[in-house]
Amino acid sequence: MRMPPRAPRARIALMRAEQLLRAGQYAEALPIFTTLAREAEERGLYEPAADGFLQAARCLLELGRPREAADETLHAMSLLALAGRPDRIRSVAQRAAALLGERGYPELAARLVQEAETPPEAPAGPPRLTERQYLRAAALAARLPDRCPSCGAPVIPSELKWVSPGVGQCAYCGSIIKPTLPRTAH
Ligand SMILES: [Zn+2]
Structure with missing residues (x-):
């Protein structure tokens, strides 16, 4: 052959x-x-x-x-x-x-x-935050901008999807919303 x-x-x-x-x-x-x-x-x-x-x-x-x-x-x-x-x-x-x-x-x-x-199992969601990460996220949430920088929707921490501690994802457009840097006191 x-x-x-x-x-x-x-x-x-x-x-x-x-x-x-x-x-x-x-x-x-x-x-x-x-x-x-x-x-x-x-x-x-x-x-x-x-x-x-x-x-x-x-x-x-x-x-x-x-x-x-x-x-x-x-x-x-x-x-x-x-x-x-x-x-x-x-x-x-x-x-x-x-x-x-x-x-x-x-x-x-x-x-x-x-x-x-049998439908395949739902894909694994984002990793769950530990309690410590959650508390840190809550503290950092206070530093998030009032409005989404991409679409202008109001940022409501309880409605955000958290992608990592302190970093949310806009519920409307999906953009990543990062905390503003803390002001350092001099
Ligand atoms: Zn947005």
Whole structure:
């Protein structure tokens, strides 16, 4: 087979694993897909990693290891969310669920579909302030300008979103509002 010159090692390994998969040599393809997927995940390449775990799941199913196949599919689904591709999650789950259903594992199939329908957890909000930070913020709030420097909206400390102690975010335009520097007595 003709290969592009200096094809990256991972690309060659992937082509080999896909050949093995097509040839029905699942036990040989599985470790290659798993290794490539883990390497991609470690490098933050979440969508290629998800595709690798899905191929591994396919091999596991063919090898009669449906539970592991479902686990790898769930992992791939969470990687797709990380990759900013939540739009792929449902179709991935439905395809895997159809295969699991055909092979006689309806409860595993149901688990995947249910997981795909569960909305992802809300992203973590800003870190909560400690009490000490809160008190410091309250003290500094007195030094905030009366009006937002960007949009002119009145600055009401209780309505501000605090991004760090003493530094608020305008409730109207989102601009960062910093305290005015304290006057030094001379
Ligand atoms: Zn503003």
